[in-house]
Amino acid sequence: MAIEQLNGVRTAKAALEEYVEALLGAAGADAPSAAAVARSVVDASSRGVDTHGVRLVPWYLQMIEGGRINGRPVLGFEKKAAAVGHVDADNGFGHLASYRAIEEGIALAKEAGVAAITVGRSSHHGASGVYALAAARQGFAAISMTHADPAVVPFGGKKPFFGTNPLAFAVPAPGEEPMLLDMATSAIPYNRIFLRRATGTPLPAEVAVDAEGHPTRDPHAATAVRPLGGADFGYKGAGLASMVDILCSAFTGMGHGATIDPLAGSDYSKTIPIGHFFLVMNPSIFQAFAAFDARVGAFLADLRRQPAHPGQTVMAPGDVEKAEAARRAEAGIPVDAVTWAALEAAAGRYGKAVPQSWT
Amino acid sequence: MAIEQLNGVRTAKAALEEYVEALLGAAGADAPSAAAVARSVVDASSRGVDTHGVRLVPWYLQMIEGGRINGRPVLGFEKKAAAVGHVDADNGFGHLASYRAIEEGIALAKEAGVAAITVGRSSHHGASGVYALAAARQGFAAISMTHADPAVVPFGGKKPFFGTNPLAFAVPAPGEEPMLLDMATSAIPYNRIFLRRATGTPLPAEVAVDAEGHPTRDPHAATAVRPLGGADFGYKGAGLASMVDILCSAFTGMGHGATIDPLAGSDYSKTIPIGHFFLVMNPSIFQAFAAFDARVGAFLADLRRQPAHPGQTVMAPGDVEKAEAARRAEAGIPVDAVTWAALEAAAGRYGKAVPQSWT
Numbered sequence: 259m260a261i262e263q264l265n266g267v268r269t270a271k272a273a274l275e276e277y278v279e280a281l282l283g284a285a286g287a288d289a290p291s292a293a294a295v296a297r298s299v300v301d302a303s304s305r306g307v308d309t310h311g312v313r314l315v316p317w318y319l320q321m322i323e324g325g326r327i328n329g330r331p332v333l334g335f336e337k338k339a340a341a342v343g344h345v346d347a348d349n350g351f352g353h354l355a356s357y358r359a360i361e362e363g364i365a366l367a368k369e370a371g372v373a374a375i376t377v378g379r380s381s382h383h384g385a386s387g388v389y390a391l392a393a394a395r396q397g398f399a400a401i402s403m404t405h406a407d408p409a410v411v412p413f414g415g416k417k418p419f420f421g422t423n424p425l426a427f428a429v430p431a432p433g434e435e436p437m438l439l440d441m442a443t444s445a446i447p448y449n450r451i452f453l454r455r456a457t458g459t460p461l462p463a464e465v466a467v468d469a470e471g472h473p474t475r476d477p478h479a480a481t482a483v484r485p486l487g488g489a490d491f492g493y494k495g496a497g498l499a500s501m502v503d504i505l506c507s508a509f510t511g512m513g514h515g516a517t518i519d520p521l522a523g524s525d526y527s528k529t530i531p532i533g534h535f536f537l538v539m540n541p542s543i544f545q546a547f548a549a550f551d552a553r554v555g556a557f558l559a560d561l562r563r564q565p566a567h568p569g570q571t572v573m574a575p576g577d578v579e580k581a582e583a584a585r586r587a588e589a590g591i592p593v594d595a596v597t598w599a600a601l602e603a604a605a606g607r608y609g610k611a612v613p614q615s616w617t
Numbered sequence: 618m619a620i621e622q623l624n625g626v627r628t629a630k631a632a633l634e635e636y637v638e639a640l641l642g643a644a645g646a647d648a649p650s651a652a653a654v655a656r657s658v659v660d661a662s663s664r665g666v667d668t669h670g671v672r673l674v675p676w677y678l679q680m681i682e683g684g685r686i687n688g689r690p691v692l693g694f695e696k697k698a699a700a701v702g703h704v705d706a707d708n709g710f711g712h713l714a715s716y717r718a719i720e721e722g723i724a725l726a727k728e729a730g731v732a733a734i735t736v737g738r739s740s741h742h743g744a745s746g747v748y749a750l751a752a753a754r755q756g757f758a759a760i761s762m763t764h765a766d767p768a769v770v771p772f773g774g775k776k777p778f779f780g781t782n783p784l785a786f787a788v789p790a791p792g793e794e795p796m797l798l799d800m801a802t803s804a805i806p807y808n809r810i811f812l813r814r815a816t817g818t819p820l821p822a823e824v825a826v827d828a829e830g831h832p833t834r835d836p837h838a839a840t841a842v843r844p845l846g847g848a849d850f851g852y853k854g855a856g857l858a859s860m861v862d863i864l865c866s867a868f869t870g871m872g873h874g875a876t877i878d879p880l881a882g883s884d885y886s887k888t889i890p891i892g893h894f895f896l897v898m899n900p901s902i903f904q905a906f907a908a909f910d911a912r913v914g915a916f917l918a919d920l921r922r923q924p925a926h927p928g929q930t931v932m933a934p935g936d937v938e939k940a941e942a943a944r945r946a947e948a949g950i951p952v953d954a955v956t957w958a959a960l961e962a963a964a965g966r967y968g969k970a971v972p973q974s975w976t
Contacts, residue, residue: 339902341700342730371701372733372896376903399868412920414929419920427860429867437863439856446850462849471926486846486853490821491805494845497798497934500920501786504796508788508912509758509903516919537731537896543698544735544868553867560875561771561778561859567830570773575856 266598268590268616275300277613278315281601284608285322286329287351294354295384302385303591306582307440309449310385312593316600317522318351318382324526327351327381333358341370344510345377349529352383352404356534360393360400363538367398371543376510377534382406382521386534387440390428393538394436397547401537402426405506407518407530409448410499411482413492416471418482421515422448423502427575430541432555435583438576443498444483451480456596464488505535590616625957626974627949634659636972637674640960643967644681645688646710653713654743661744662950665941666799668808669744671952675959676881677710677741683885686710686740692717700729703869704736708888711742711763715893719752719759722897726757730902735869736893741765741880745893746799749787752897753795756906760896761785764865766877766889768807769858770841772851775830777841780874781807782861786934789900791914794942797935802857803842810839815955823847864894949975 269277275296282292295318303311321327331350335358337343343362347355359375366373383389386402393400406421422442431437442448445465454461454477464473465488466480473489474480485495507514510533519530541550564572586592593601593615605612628636634655641651654677662670680686690709694717696702702721706714718734725732742748745761752759765780781801790796801807804824813820813836823832824847825839832848833839844854866873869892878889900909923931945951952960952974964971 339728339730339899341732342902344903369698370729371698372731373700374731374898374903412923412931414925415923415931416926417924419923419931427856429863437859439860441853441856465850486850488847488850491824491845491847493932493934494800497786497800500796500916500934501798504788504913504916507916508909509898509900511904511908514912514916514919517915539733539868540698541868543701544703544733545870549870550867553873554863556876557859557863557866557873560873564771564774564778565776565830566773567775572771572774572778573852575852575859 266594268592271304273613280610281604285319288330291351291354294357295351298353298384298388301388305579309447313597326526341373343375347380352380355380356383356389359536360389367538367540372539375536378510379531386424387426390426394428394430399429399539403502404534405503405515407521410444413496419516420499423499432551443495451477506533625953627951628974632972639969640963644678647689650710650713653716654710657712657743657747660747664938666744668806672956685885700732702734706739711739714739715742715748718895719748726897726899731898734895737869738890745783746785749785753787753789758788758898762861763893764862764874766880769803772855778875779858782858791910802854810836865892
């Protein structure tokens, strides 16, 4: 990950989580909100998902300081049927509402076998995968989705219409962390443009477009990304983005992505409500858990032993992040210099102590 | 679609469906099985999905004649929880079991709001999208998936491991046919190799590989396809394929895709059981249906009016097929010459009348 080249710092996971939590608390988040955001971004950073990790914290601080995010939300939950529930996020952090949705989904899926939980009046929730992972760490399989403001051009189109609309799927795996697929339905996550601006490295070909909708590899010229599948097969990524958008809007009561104001806009006082969609499944209702577990294990083992081209290895979804998590557990979690400086500035503002770091 | 260049015939939808049904019945399928297969393949052909349309019927006839497919299955259904059910396909046609799964899913989702229906001991079910579409035509949203025998190399790998593992999503839309996303998680459907062999046209670049796992555009040299995302981002398609495989195996009680014998192999006497996974959602439990419907309508209208590059139009998932369905409703459904000859040969074998065709 290019983040290592940024002359930033490395911190221990617990210290980093505590630091982030303290900063959010000082900025006006109540204890559950601050804990949920810190848990989410540090989980992402601990697995190498830096685009959706601690890098987002200065932005979250801006949003709560500006008043866009309600730091003391009163979450609502309505059970709508045996297998459907809705969480009202009360314009608080999406992280809090999303962890709540997973807990409610588990509670319903225990009995019903599967549960769909929608979230409305929410906000950016970081990496969608952390919520699916939270369910899978408790023995449940889960799908997690969010829509967002436009950043992705439709197939054949010139102007952003879709959010990067991630789709995540996690399933418990025997003897290891759950298998986790966590992918933007865009060719790349939009956040990667910012990361590439920070690292000064060009974008891959055919994944981003400039203001006129033409392909560009310059992260400073790039204003939007293409759907997964690119120039030839982008209708598939756009189709997945459409599915995510509809599940996160028509099913949650929110407007579709293209009606959402820019989340990175300059006015941080205005509320910008978005929706998320979660599906939680109880494997034990479908099959005897031991048999289920053995089948997932056999799938992973078989996939990982497949013959690969020279210099490559066949990996299962999430294997890259598992390896990185092991490295970071040893070496600490790297935080890039720009983010670290912003966190230090916030700590200064709030009078909070900066934790000890490796470098 | 290249199928028009094949000097085949055009037939009316009802006549074609009746013909296919009669042939399957003559080959040994009972009335519900013959009707389900005919309904499925003619629905696909009527919308231009020729890879999964009537072209498959000679193959299905081979499988029932050989004894692989049980033409007179006794389907089992077990409700496992308020929102989970399992259909045992009794080694019959996957089409019959899949339509049954959708009906059971609708019955459960009416009360529970959402229902997951797994199918085990099944077989090839044609186009996965037709089952999601069947639910959406009744006012329900649905996801449909199937795994299959290996045809797709893993990201970085040389040997097929995944089936093309399609993912379909359908949702009711106001004043028109449902929105339908129906995509292989591979770069292209494996059937397209056969269609390109028949039409003698090269494959798109970077989507297929030869026996050594190297990219090829020659449909005769191609033995496997790549996951969606190709050389750079194929880990996403492979991740989606993994999700589909696990939902269709660990959740259904079947083995994962790589344990499935070749469906197109030479021995048509041997049963090759596979699994499918369906999720049915009742929009009215999530939101007032009028509001839900209006949101889906607003999404589609907004998407379709997006500015496009010269010569292109921004379309919603399934719009290409809707336009083709309108043309075929007028002009008849084209059947390529190779398929037509095979159907005529079967009709001769079984002593069935060949329906009148346009050309």
